[in-house]
Amino acid sequence: MRAVAALALLVLLLVACAPVLPERSKPGGAARWAQALATDAAVRWARDALLCRVTGNGVGNEGWLPDRGGSWILTYRSAASGKGLDVSVDTDGTVQTAAVPDSMAARLRPLPAEWDDSSRIWAATGPHQQGVPLNTFEALLAYDAEPERYPGQLVWRIRFFLQGGGHETHVVSAQSRWLARY
Numbered sequence: 001m002r003a004v005a006a007l008a009l010l011v012l013l014l015v016a017c018a019p020v021l022p023e024r025s026k027p028g029g030a031a032r033w034a035q036a037l038a039t040d041a042a043v044r045w046a047r048d049a050l051l052c053r054v055t056g057n058g059v060g061n062e063g064w065l066p067d068r069g070g071s072w073i074l075t076y077r078s079a080a081s082g083k084g085l086d087v088s089v090d091t092d093g094t095v096q097t098a099a100v101p102d103s104m105a106a107r108l109r110p111l112p113a114e115w116d117d118s119s120r121i122w123a124a125t126g127p128h129q130q131g132v133p134l135n136t137f138e139a140l141l142a143y144d145a146e147p148e149r150y151p152g153q154l155v156w157r158i159r160f161f162l163q164g165g166g167h168e169t170h171v172v173s174a175q176s177r178w179l180a181r182y
Contacts, residue, residue, distance in 0.1 A: 028093060029064035031056065031118035031141070034072035038087035041095050045085050046078035052108035056118065056139035061160065063122030065091040066135070075100060077108040084108055109143045111154065115174035121156050124178045125170040131162035146171050149180060 028034075031054050042049040051074055058070030065071070071090045077083070077100075084100030100108075118139070138159045145157040149171065156172045171180040 029060075029066075029091065031063070031072055034065075034089035035074055037089050037093055037095055038072075038074040038076075041087050041097055042074070042076040042085060045076070045097065046081060046083070048078050048080050049076040049085065050079070050110035051075070052077050052084070052110050052142070054111070054139075054141040056136060059118065059136040059139055061122070061133040061135050063118035063120075063136075067091060075108065077105055077110065082106065107144070111141070112174070115141065115154070116176045120176045121172050122158065124172050124176045125158060125160075125181075128170065128178050128181050129160070129168065130181070131160070131164070131166065131168050133160035133168070134163050135161055137161045137167070141174065155179065 028037075035051065035054070039051075042051070053073075053075040055073040055075070056065075056070070057073070058066070059072075060066045060070070069091060071088050074087045074089070076085045076087065078085075082105060083102070084105030086098045086100055088096045088098070090096075122136075136158055139156060141154070141156045143152060143154050145155050146153070154174045156170075156174065158170045158172065160168045160170070162168055169182050170178065172178050
């Protein structure tokens with residue numbers, strides 16, 4: 001009897017620790033997936049291109065793009081030219097590029113290579129959510145994402161649109177440590 005209970009507990013723990021995967025009919029959709037697609041375009045633009053910001057628009061409430069709509073915009077900067085490039089990746093994996101205004105490019109700071117993927121970041125907000133999120137209408141990973149509360153710190157700012165109206169904003173470190181809700 002104890003062995004059965006122990007096995008049931010083990011299965012429950014494994015299921016509880018499993019990654020959050022959305023119901024998608026398309027492959028990919030998380031921020032790191034978009035980065036993998038964007039990197040080729042960025043390196044063709046400038047061999048010294050470094051990722052400086054990740055912006056999500058219309059992301060699902062689990063950190064993945066939905067089957068229809070939404071995009072990740074990855075902003076790169078070339079140290080040699082001082083120029084910036086936005087690489088947009090939509091839910092179908094279509095990649096488009098646009099120049100970043102020089103005034104913005106000058107303020108961009110490269111991200112470290114070790115930042116957690118969006119699904120882990122969104123999961124960190126779960127225990128701290130007051131409302132029921134329908135989707136994410138805006139998310140940003142950057143050193144200037146929260147200049148008043150976390151100046152100079154690399155954080156995600158995630159703005160959820162809530163069931164019943166309204167919104168809730170969460171701030172999470174790049175390593176999935178929840179910091180604040182407002």
